[in-house]
Amino acid sequence: MPEMYIDRGIIHNSTLACFLLSLFAQKYELEDSEFPLDLLKLQMVLPFVWNDSCRKALEKRNARTRFNTVLREAPELKVDLEKRVSSHTAVTFQGLNLAVSSGIIEVTHATNEAPIIKFILERWPHGTKSALPSEMVTAVNRLANWYSDIDTPTLLKLLFGIPHEVSH
Known part of the structure; x- marks a missing residue:
């Protein structure tokens, strides 16, 4: 019987995505946002987190700066964004699926509304957070801070709409 092929890159990427998205959900909740976290x-x-130039641009930004200002001062964040979002969608959902099936986060569904994501893990597995790349953790923390102040339609307009169209 032939040995089964396992693509370790996919497994590791999905696992990293699981923990980064879970960390994002945890930090987002700590910001006590009036806007629920959605898909x-x-x-x-x-x-943003898996793109080296975006991480470096985010790293230079002050966490207290408004996100629309960050985008205006670092236009490189939006370069090929639609393509990057599209290429990361599958691994985002794989990571989300791992997080849900592992009991780290939960997805709730309200009638006629988008699914809402909540961080439910009581305690991170030993060594998990410290094993995450620190520059990615920094980017996740900044994004959670900025995204928590913006509703989803406004965020999408800032990222994909006409530049400077939204003043928040």
Whole structure:
């Protein structure tokens, strides 16, 4: 019987996505946002966190700066964004699926509304957070801070709409 092929890159990427998205959900909740965390906001995490030039641009920004100002001062964040979001969608959902099936986060469904994501893990597995790349953790923390102040339609307009169209 032939040995089964396992693509370790996919497994590791999905696991990393699981923990980064879970960390994002945890930090988002700590910001005590009036806007619930939904799938569309989660889809806007990995395209920034897994892109080296975006991470470096985010790292230079002050966490207290408004996100629309960050985008105006660092236009490179929006370069090929639609393509990056599209290419990261599958791994975002794989990571989300791992997080839900592992009991780290839960997805609730309200009638006629988008699914809402909540961080439910009581305690991170030993060594998990410290094993995450620190520059990615920094980017996740900044994005959670900025996204928590913006509703999803406004975030999407800032990222994909006409530049400077939204003043928040």
